[in-house]
Amino acid sequence: MTHIQTKSYTILAIESSCDDTSAAVYTAQQGLLSNEVYSQTLMHALYGGVVPELASRSHLEKITSVVEYALKKSGKTLADIDAFAVTSKPGLPGSLIIGLCFAKGLAWSMQKPIIAINHLEGHAYSACVENDVEFPALCLTVSGGHTALYRLQGYGDYQVLGNTLDDAAGEAFDKIARLMGFAYPGGPIIEKLAEQAGFQDFFMYPRGAVGGYDFSFSGLKTAVLYDLVKKGAYDMAQKKFLKSDDSLFISQVASSLLVCMKDIFIKKIEYALEHNSDIKSVCFVGGVACNKYLRAKLTQYCDKRGIKLFYPSPKLCTDNAGMIAFVGYYKAQQNRFDSYEVGIL
Numbered sequence: 652m653t654h655i656q657t658k659s660y661t662i663l664a665i666e667s668s669c670d671d672t673s674a675a676v677y678t679a680q681q682g683l684l685s686n687e688v689y690s691q692t693l694m695h696a697l698y699g700g701v702v703p704e705l706a707s708r709s710h711l712e713k714i715t716s717v718v719e720y721a722l723k724k725s726g727k728t729l730a731d732i733d734a735f736a737v738t739s740k741p742g743l744p745g746s747l748i749i750g751l752c753f754a755k756g757l758a759w760s761m762q763k764p765i766i767a768i769n770h771l772e773g774h775a776y777s778a779c780v781e782n783d784v785e786f787p788a789l790c791l792t793v794s795g796g797h798t799a800l801y802r803l804q805g806y807g808d809y810q811v812l813g814n815t816l817d818d819a820a821g822e823a824f825d826k827i828a829r830l831m832g833f834a835y836p837g838g839p840i841i842e843k844l845a846e847q848a849g850f851q852d853f854f855m856y857p858r859g860a861v862g863g864y865d866f867s868f869s870g871l872k873t874a875v876l877y878d879l880v881k882k883g884a885y886d887m888a889q890k891k892f893l894k895s896d897d898s899l900f901i902s903q904v905a906s907s908l909l910v911c912m913k914d915i916f917i918k919k920i921e922y923a924l925e926h927n928s929d930i931k932s933v934c935f936v937g938g939v940a941c942n943k944y945l946r947a948k949l950t951q952y953c954d955k956r957g958i959k960l961f962y963p964s965p966k967l968c969t970d971n972a973g974m975i976a977f978v979g980y981y982k983a984q985q986n987r988f989d990s991y992e993v994g995i996l
């Protein structure tokens with residue numbers, strides 16, 4: 652890790668903003684020594700979405716062992732930790748409180764500083780954990796909860812350029828997959844099905860009318876639903892998918908959807924590059940950035956423009972404490988610590 656080199660801090664980070672309990676250890680010299688995640692996905696899948704009350708109870712049960720395991724795997728002990736970083740916003744309040752209380756308890760008992768981190772700043776810099784991203788950079792964050800464009804000026808110095816006005820892109824994948832009877836998360840299933848259909852655009856779904864930096868995906872979701880109805884594939888009254896046995900059709904829907912998303916992302920990157928002519932790199936982050944087709948297509952587009960595209964490894968794409976540890980590290984370098992009285996924001 653070459654990017655930040657003044658005082659060397661060893662950071663232990665905790666992330667519990669939604670349905671993943673995660674802990675990580677980071678040092679500048681050795682990079683990410685551990686990044687452990689306990690996922691609650693299976694538990695929530697039974698209910699068709701994250702149940703906040705169950706999420707916080709599960710964080711409470713698992714957090715000690717996840718932190719212990721992250722420390723053990725890193726080869727460090729609590730005494731080696733110089734500062735504790737923890738996600739304090741945004742997220743489910745009951746989930747955030749568990750991580751924050753645990754981090755506070757550790758920091759206070761070890762008499763070490765605490766650093767409260769914005770989860771979205773964690774995602775925004777997640778491609779920088781393993782890569783030397785050149786600034787100013789453009790960052791496209793796409794997950795199940797967020798879709799946004801950032802301009803990263805330097806570490807901790809960033810500006811939100813645009814946001815989704817309604818659903819997140821990952822949510823659109825999840826909801827459309829669900830319409831066709833697939834469980835959460837829909838994104839990986841859509842990718843697999845789209846591959847079977849050769850990543851072709853069969854149904855030409857609308858690319859979205861929102862101009863500028865912002866995004867909108869609720870119209871796309873509705874357009875796909877109406878198209879399914881029109882094709883006799885969905886019964887609105889019964890809320891039932893009628894072509895479960897037509898694997899060719901299902902893969903064509905998935906493929907058309909993925910190609911449509913690709914076009915929307917490229918259009919937004921293009922717009923942002925036109926209005927930020929000094930951009931040196933582009934980052935593609937968040938759960939949806941696990942998608943290999945989107946990675947390849949965005950890389951192809953950026954290559955053509957002579958700009959390097961960076962994306963994190965899959966574990967740093969979905970919610971994880973590794974990205975929080977990294978932000979904690981540069982904040983510690985910048986002396987941006989918080990009081991033990993910090994709350995969720």
Ligand code: KG4
Pocket residue numbers: 669793794795796797820821822824825836837838839842937938939940941942943968969970
């Ligand atoms: O970052 P993340 O784990 O959680 C949120 O903060 O939302 O992202 C989860 C989202 C889900 O919507 C999931 O469907 C999507 O990321 N996702 C994918 C892929 N893997 C996960 N979307 C498209 N292709 C994938 N391979």
Ligand code: ZN
Pocket residue numbers: 770774794796969970
């Ligand atoms: Zn996230």
